[in-house]
Amino acid sequence: MLELHDITAGYDSRTPVVRNVTLTVAPGEAVGLLGPSGCGKSTLARVTALLHRPDSGTLLLDGEPVRRWRHRAPRAHRTVLGVVFQQPRLAADPRLRLTDLIAEPLRATGRRDEIPHSVGELAAAVGLTPDLLDRRPHEVSDGQLQRACLARALVLRPRWLICDEMTAMLDASTTAALVAAVENYRAASGAGLLAVGHDQLLLDRWCDRTLHWDDLAVGAKTKPDQPTR
Numbered sequence: 001m002l003e004l005h006d007i008t009a010g011y012d013s014r015t016p017v018v019r020n021v022t023l024t025v026a027p028g029e030a031v032g033l034l035g036p037s038g039c040g041k042s043t044l045a046r047v048t049a050l051l052h053r054p055d056s057g058t059l060l061l062d063g064e065p066v067r068r069w070r071h072r073a074p075r076a077h078r079t080v081l082g083v084v085f086q087q088p089r090l091a092a093d094p095r096l097r098l099t100d101l102i103a104e105p106l107r108a109t110g111r112r113d114e115i116p117h118s119v120g121e122l123a124a125a126v127g128l129t130p131d132l133l134d135r136r137p138h139e140v141s142d143g144q145l146q147r148a149c150l151a152r153a154l155v156l157r158p159r160w161l162i163c164d165e166m167t168a169m170l171d172a173s174t175t176a177a178l179v180a181a182v183e184n185y186r187a188a189s190g191a192g193l194l195a196v197g198h199d200q201l202l203l204d205r206w207c208d209r210t211l212h213w214d215d216l217a218v219g220a221k222t223k224p225d226q227p228t229r
């Protein structure tokens with residue numbers, strides 16, 4: 001279970017952007033989180049991805065409380081989470097060829113021997129042809145780079161995936177391909193998904209249930225984690 005309990009977070013503790021949010025994702029479940037621009041969805045996604053320490057509240061990963069975030073987060077926690085952001089150009093080292101970008105987490109965790117097999121398999125799964133793997137980010141399209149970022153997020157076979165507006169800047173066919181790649185991975189692995197976005201149609205089609213930000217935030221604590229359908 002991925003559990004967020006009463007999370008408050010932001011950039012100034014006097015005016016938090018996330019207030020008392022509670023939500024859970026069960027193993028294998030896909031949960032969508034909808035909300036207007038600037039409401040705090042990405043901040044909550046970053047808390048969940050261990051990239052932003054909350055001011056208060058509890059994050060439990062498979063029952064284990066998270067006590068450290070960012071570079072202090074233990075490897076055992078970091079490796080069970082895969083994250084894809086909205087803007088691949090901000091999330092990718094421009095110096096790396098796509099093959100090295102995808103392999104980055106394997107290198108960082110001392111699993112170099114898995115690189116040839118895993119990178120080839122994942123490149124095919126996300127629809128990247130071998131010629132693209134030799135290119136650097138400035139030599140590929142946003143959609144191709146996002147495919148590589150998704151492959152990187154999956155390379156350690158995470159139990160939990162966080163997709164923060166993963167397809168917001170992509171066309172319909174690339175969106176469909178990336179969602180299909182996530183769903184194929186989830187079907188094979190049983191991973192749970194938190195998909196953050198503002199496209200209700202997409203989230204309703206993609207996810208088992210979709211939560212509205214306004215139902216999670218302060219004042220809605222009497223009915224936390226209520227689905228829209």
Ligand SMILES: Nc1ncnc2c1ncn2[C@@H]1O[C@H](COP(=O)(O)OP(=O)(O)OP(=O)(O)O)[C@@H](O)[C@H]1O
Nearest residue numbers: 011017035036037038039040041042043044165198
């Ligand atoms: N690094 C930061 N420092 C200070 N304020 C920030 C920072 N990042 C975000 N904010 C502010 O926090 C609020 C929530 O931002 P956040 O990115 O979480 O919203 P969002 O719901 O994901 O928006 P969008 O859908 O537009 O991406 C906004 O008012 C934003 O200006």
